[in-house]
């Protein structure tokens with residue numbers, strides 16, 4: 425098993441060495457994911473692009489919420505918001521810990537945004553629908569937000585559940601207790617699961633649990649990502665990375681014929697230099 429996996433991964437890393445012509449299916453390219461029976465997706469900037477502009481809207485809403493809550497000007501509110509984000513992982517967690525803020529009121533306000541830039545994604549739908557097994561969204565946002573997004577993408581019916589920050593008892597990824605809570609609630613075997621995320625830090629615990637980990641990178645520069653949120657592809661807990669989630673999923677599921685616009689597999693199944701350790 426380990427040998428076969430290494431062989432498949434070597435083919436992913438260097439298709440030319442594996443004797444594969446451009447655009448052809450790589451022999452065994454889906455072996456790495458053949459054992460996967462649960463597919464877990466982060467929501468924001470993973471299932472849709474930052475180009476939809478949702479996060480800047482949420483970010484602004486949170487600043488407005490802080491302005492109203494504390495009677496602060498926007499600059500001071502923003503500084504406090506970022507302080508909570510860095511200290512507690514989410515602004516909400518900081519507000520709950522230090523000010524007993526009602527989380528539902530906060531979440532409703534934060535996600536009172538314009539979703540119209542998120543549009544139906546048939547290519548993603550085909551790729552997700554083609555994945556064998558169970559599928560989940562696992563987000564630090566709210567269920568209502570996740571529902572709005574997957575609804576607009578046209579993929580809502582493809583997921584068994586949307587695990588949100590309320591389900592996580594307001595303890596966000598990347599805290600280990602939250603992955604444990606998610607896994608236990610849904611009876612998931614992490615060694616037979618794959619996780620897709622745009623934030624590298626959120627893949628460390630899944631890797632440690634034995635999941636396949638895939639870093640979904642922005643296809644175009646994202647000016648709203650903070651420095652510590654930028655993926656560092658050489659990190660050992662990142663098993664794979666891609667800038668094209670739909671194409672990656674299509675390849676991972678072993679299909680080659682349904683996505684006419686799939687780029688050559690070796691472009692989208694980029695292995696990182698990180699050595700996976702079990």
Ligand SMILES: [Mg+2]
Pocket residue numbers: 466467468469470621622623
């Ligand atoms: Mg994300």
